[in-house]
Amino acid sequence: MTAEMILPMVLTVIAAATPLLLAAIGELVTEKAGVLNLGVEGMMLAGAVIAFATTVGTGSATLGIFAAMVAGIVMSLAFGVLTLTLMANQVATGLALTIFGIGLSSLIGSSYIGTPVTKLATLAIPGVSDIPVLGPLLFGHDVLVYASVALTVAVAWFLKSTRKGLILRAVGESDLSAHSIGYDVIRVRYFAVMFGGLCSGLAGAYLSLSYTPMWVEGMTAGRGWIALALVAFASWRPWRVLGGAYIFGGVTILQLYLQGAGGIGVPAQVMNMLPYLATIIVLTVISAGPWRGRLDAPACLGKPFRPAS
Amino acid sequence: MALKIEARRQISTRMLYLTPFIAVAATVVAGFFLFLILGADPFLSLYYFFVSPLETKYGISELCVKAAPLIMIAIGLALGYRANIWNIGAEGQLTMGAVCGGAVALAFWDESGIYVLPLMALAGLAGGALYAAIPAFLKTRFNVNEILTSLMLTYVATLFLAVLVFGPLKDPMGFNFPQSRMFTDSATLPIIWSETRLHLGFVIAVAVAVGGWVLLTRSIVGFQIRTLGSAPAAARYAGFDRTRLTWFCLMLTGGLAGMAGTFEVSGPIGQLVPNISPGYGFTAIIVAFLGRLHPLGIIASGLLMALSYMGGENAQINQGLPQAVTGVFQGLLLFFLLASDFLVRYRVRMVKPVLEG
Secondary structure, eight states: OOHHHHHHHHHHHHHHHHHHHHHHHHHHHHHHTTOOOTTHHHHHHHHHHHHHHHHHHHSOHHHHHHHHHHHHHHHHHHHHIIIIISOOOHHHHHHHHHHHHHHHHHHHHGGGTTOOOOOOOBOOOTTGGGSTTHHHHHHOOBHHHHHHHHHHHHHHHHHHHOHHHHHHHHHHHOHHHHHHTTOOHHHHHHHHHHHHHHHHHHHHHHIIIIISSSOOTTTTTTHHHHHHHHHHHTTTOHHHHHHHHHHHHHHHHHHHHHHHHOOSOOOHHHHHTHHHHHHHHHHHHHHHSTTGGGOOOOTTTTOOOOOOO | OEEEEEEOSSOOHHHHHHHHHHHHHHHHHHHHHHHHHTTSOHHHHHIIIIIGGGSSHHHHHHHHHHHHHHHHHHHHHHHHHHTTOOOOOHHHHHHHHHHHHHHHHHHTTTOOOTTHHHHHHHHHHHHHHHHHHHHHHHHHHHOOOHHHHHHHHHHHHHHHHHHHHHTTTSOTTSTTOSOOOOOOGGGSOOBSSTTSOOBHHHHHHHHHHHHHHHHHHHSHHHHHHHHHHHOHHHHHHTTOOHHHHHHHHHHHHHHHHHHHHHHHIIIIIOSOOSOOOSSHHHHHHHHHHHTTTOHHHHHHHHHHHHHHHHHHHHHHHHHOOOTTHHHHHHHHHHHHHHHHTHHHHEEEEEEOOOOOO
8 A cells, every 4th residue: 555545544544533532531530530421422513513613603713612511621620510519420520411411412502504615724734735745644634633742742741741631630539638738628519520521512513524524413423432442442542542542543443444435235324333333342352351450440449429528 | 697507307298299390390490590591581491391291281191101111110119229220221221121012113013913912012022021131130140230221232232223223123114214114013012092102002101100009018029129228238147139020020020121111112102213212211311300200209200301391392382492401400309309308318507696705
């Protein structure tokens, strides 16, 4: 295979990986603080539809992206109020967020079905973007692709090397100890949840503005759930989230290429099952394999925090 | 005056039963503003959404038709949720049940006999249960999170159904539409209210709810399920087999969802089509919670959520509003329910602020 054939394939892998990476890196921070938000799919859908509607309405993709971030944050705040302040069950609340997000997005989106929008422009960097192969591979993407990698770097640095990152991890590992030495557990968790919402909103914006520049009902197609699986797959480490997102992006693209290659006599729907089956297999392998003992899930994940008053 | 929140010593039973009504009231209020934002007359819209479906024979029968699968699925889910087993893939189990039941109907297409329907129901039950056995096996053997596996399998099931209706099970005389042949009379559920679509499945759903109540409150398994959920340490100490209960809850839910799927295709739909359920498997999650995970509460909440489907259709027909209003209402209802649950465990009191200084 020549570079001319491989390059477009790699570019599509990057496109397929980006929404997974954005959503998963946000959820990673949320879970590191000890909160399990199963509403990623719903927040992504809300982000996707708001980004699309805003971009169509104002003609500005930048405003669309910001609106998606706000939508994600607002949704995550609803989750935060219920689970952190009112101490509702996190699993049930996450499901509610997804059901609500599916309904709300199709309600808002119903008048936008079939409306076209200009695909998010690539940010070419003068000079380096023109280098053959390497140029388009590294410097020929839209802002959200750069953002997904930048956010991963930032999160990795934040969690590992900053004091605030240490506090956040402490809150997720042992909320009572963190509380007893004076950290505001609920406040930290609110910020973590909101960051997760922001990232999910961005992931949705990427889907409706760049990946398939249009609005389709339920266009996330389970990517929010795959992102959740990715966090476990990455055993709660940012760099592994990056790797995992690209592996899953690869699986998604693999099935498209296998379909395109044709002649293998397998219905398209069977190929479409691949990402979901891959998720199940990967989850099984990491839960059962030799990595089992080193999963490193935050100790307080999913447990409500009730300080003794 | 200031508000003071204090924990109750024990959960308030009164609030436990009151919160569903608080949640419904809050949803109606939110719906009022939602319709206002959508530019519709809010009073008229609420009337069309919540009241007018109940005014006709057709409306009431359709309410029961839509409530039947919701109740059946929610009963199974509720048992699992009580034991902290989070099956959220009932939609996929419903689909697989419909596929298996439908396959039996098509296999016996040339024959008529009283045995066809029971056979279909059994196939649906087995199909749904076997599909739920996958997350059960992965959970008990490899400790894989059942939330994610059961959900991923839902996407797989939907695609599998599409493979069949676009391929092997497609009606040979169907002008290439992706649907199976219409089922024969032998494979169609009897109608229990003439001139409506109300079928035997509703009676079975109510029977399942009663059976679920007996199981939960009067049997050892029910006691084990309740203990496992509310006091896991005690359950472990008592030697309750968590693995066996996980299998039981998942297979039961899957089986019931599968049977509900078979009833859908052998009742209101009458053939296999690419879209069997308007999200019954997910809505049943809300039904289970709104019914307080209690079988008899689930009958009531199942009827209410069925009303939300009819309300959505009505809003579309009479008000030109998108049918997606249904989903928003369902999500809001669950939000408000989870929020008002706070009152079950906590007391909010008005206290006079103490003047400082």
